[in-house]
Amino acid sequence: MRVIQAGVGGFGSSWVYALRDCGYTHVALIDTDPEALCRAGEAVGVPPERRFTRVEDALERVDADCFMDVTPPHLHALTTLAALRAGLHVLVEKPMAVSMTEAQEMVRVARERKRVLMVTQQFRYYDQPRTVRRLIAEGHIGDVDHVVTEFQIQGLLFGWRQRMRHPFLMDMAIHHFDLMRYLLHAEARRVMARTWNPTVSNTQGDMNAFVWFEFDGGVRVNYTGGFASPGCDTGWNGRWVITGTRGTIIWNPRDDWGPIRLFRQNADLSRYTEQTFFTPLPEVWGEPIPAASIGPQGHHHNLHQWRVCMESGREPETSGRDNLHTLAMVFATMEAADSRREIAIAHDIEP
Ligand SMILES: NC(=O)c1ccc[n+]([C@@H]2O[C@H](COP(=O)([O-])OP(=O)(O)OC[C@H]3O[C@@H](n4cnc5c(N)ncnc54)[C@H](O)[C@@H]3O)[C@@H](O)[C@H]2O)c1
Structure with a gap:
């Protein structure tokens, strides 16, 4: 699976390794922090020309199958919606969005585009x-x-x-x-x-x-x-x-x-x-x-299930749709x- 990851500093750095260890191939990285970009790029072998500071640039220039969104929560709707509209499956960090309206729009677009939208409620x-x-x-x-x-x-x-x-x-x-x-x-x-x-x-x-x-x-x-x-x-x-x-x-x-x-x-x-x-x-x-x-736990379980769902079209246990009910709480x-x-x-x- 070819993955683009947005947000590779902070908690995203743990996803860089988890994705690599679970057999995903990073084809592009996105972060506004050049040092975080450089560290992650070196770790998973993504060359400087495929390290981006803007989501739109990565989506426009690089072919991929899926997208991991580990940006801060207020950016999730913007980032994830762009990836879904570009035809990619998305695994987004919790909280999926900062309002119910945003989250519902993400779920609606995923369904419309027939893409798997999964949320990382790994607990x-x-x-x-x-x-x-x-x-x-x-x-x-x-x-x-x-x-x-x-x-x-x-x-x-x-x-x-x-x-x-x-x-x-x-x-x-x-x-x-x-x-x-x-x-x-x-x-x-x-x-x-x-x-x-x-x-x-x-x-x-x-x-x-x-x-x-x-x-x-x-x-x-x-x-x-x-x-x-x-x-x-x-x-x-x-x-x-x-x-x-x-x-x-x-x-x-x-x-x-x-x-x-x-x-x-x-x-x-x-x-x-x-x-x-x-x-x-x-x-x-x-x-x-x-x-x-x-078997695989936490991040690894998330990634294993995401892959199975992308390949089979099955809905993940912690799909965006399911997660609306957690957000409602x-x-x-x-x-x-x-x-x-x-x-x-x-x-x-x-x-
Ligand atoms: N599942 C968990 O247990 C768990 C644990 C920690 C964090 N998180 C979630 O992960 C997400 C990120 O949290 P964090 O702690 O890593 O935050 P952070 O602020 O430490 O890191 C966010 C990263 O995104 C980058 N970024 C900021 N704006 C960006 C933009 N416009 N485009 C691309 N990259 C941008 C930052 O430079 C930084 O590298 C949040 O949704 C948070 O709730 C989940």
Whole structure:
């Protein structure tokens, strides 16, 4: 597959190597930073005449099959739409766009041109979340009742992230929101939220959020997230406690007891007549569940799936169309936080 990559500095530099390692051939690179262009060009053997500072020039002068968009979010619509209109399949970094209108236009054009538009929500493309989803789907904890998710890290953000109104929701929580949809195999219907910017943050916009979602079937999700939490590090996935009618799954990659633990609540509750607490014994912290291997993970899984979809015409799991529903959660959460109202999340959004 011949690929053009836009945005090769910052996070794009990791995609340069991932694309190369997954058998894609860079035929052109685009970046406004000449040093980043030069570094990436040297790494993957793209000569100076095929290193560009403008997307239009690369699309006009170089033949390719597909396009990787790792530019800052406010440029995604412009960049990705140009590539789709030039007849290329696109893998675009999250967030796919900075407004629903832009994202819908991207999905519409991809469909019209019959091109694969995929979004890099790679958090779900790892062994552990795929095993957690399977455990839930197989009914090991009965019907899901509620979920508690905690993510805390101290992050110092720079550049465009410092100027966003909601850098945390838009740039980070979007991964966790996408994971919620994936793990529960359901959509969020309502949201309440508070966001704020602690004094230990270095951004203009809000870095911490307390969010409450109601998913299909009344499943409640309580999400605590923050990039301004000195001394905390839950890991990028965060810590998940998923409680159902017959047990609980704890997914916490940092947990000494094992990243995935399953507690089965098999007791006949009707037999108890006195106050009872089912505190796990120290030696029985649930059943550790090994995560089944899915083969290539993260970026590599994204790239493998993108290729299969381009070759077969199949829709990727994290297609642009699917991702509209993750974006809807992000925008509704921002609205809930800014208006201090409970917001219904619309899902009749596919163009
Ligand atoms: N999936 C993830 O886990 C993950 C992690 C980090 C970043 N990202 C996403 O990747 C994207 C880029 O983020 P980043 O951290 O690399 O940002 P960045 O600002 O560090 O890097 C962006 C790159 O794009 C270049 N650029 C800027 N304007 C350009 C233009 N007009 N044309 C071509 N290139 C241009 C910059 O010079 C820079 O090299 C964002 O959408 C971000 O959310 C995703």
